[in-house]
Amino acid sequence: MASRPLNDDEVLSEMNKMVAFIKQEALEKAREIKVKADEEFAIEKAKLVKQEQQAIDAQYEKKRKSAEVAQKIAHSTLTNKSRLKLLQQREEHLQDLFGTARDSIDALAKDEGRYVQFLEGVIVQGFLSLLEPEVTVHAREKDVDQAQRAADAAAKQYNEISGRTVKPTVEGSLSNDIAGGVKLVSGNLRITLDNTLDERLRLLEDRMLPEIRADLFGPNPNRKFYT
Secondary structure, eight states: OOOOOOOHHHHHHHHHHHHHHHHHHHHHHHHHHHHHHHHHHHHHHHHHHHHHHHHHHHHHHHHHHHHHHHHHHHHHHHHHHHHHHHHHHHHHHHHHHHHHHHHHHHHHHHOHHHHHHHHHHHHHHHHHHHOOSEEEEEEEGGGHHHHHHHHHHHHHHHHHHHSOOOEEEEEEEEOTTSOOEEEEEETTSOOEEEEEHHHHHHHHHHHHHHHHHHHHHOOOTTOSOOO
16 A cells, blocks of 8 residues: 655644654753763862862961971970070089189188198198109299298108108299199109199089089989999
């Protein structure tokens, strides 16, 4: 049976069906595009949010570390200032102590009886150390008479102790600005013994300083060994 051509109503009906199909396809395609766009937007949004969060976290961490460093620096500065102040106070205390010792030796030099006895003792020590037949005793210019008496007495003691004789020569060659005491020089000028009060006090300070520090302030926790 031969097909007949479509009439106008049938053509219109077919066209409407085609239009409806195309429209439906377009709507479904549009929905697919929208869903995909929404997914991509959500992914991009999440990525941006994560990046911003990371940036904020990094900035916060940087500020936190900077604050910690600043706090440590401030603490270290304060600690160092406190330590320096304590060390300064300790040093002042030690200098006061040594100043008192200096006053004591100044008082000794002004007490003629005790001073001559002191000179005699250190000169005897010098004679016994040098064991020389001739020794020059250098004293302050103002102490020459006292040093001579002490040297003569020391020579007698030296003879009694060692059985040797010594000829002391006293010279007022030391400055009157020092605290006192004497220097002994061997006859051949090779050996000098410094028995001035100033030198004895200096040696005492050097040798006793660690012990004095420990007695006054306790052991230093930063030192494992002590002299």
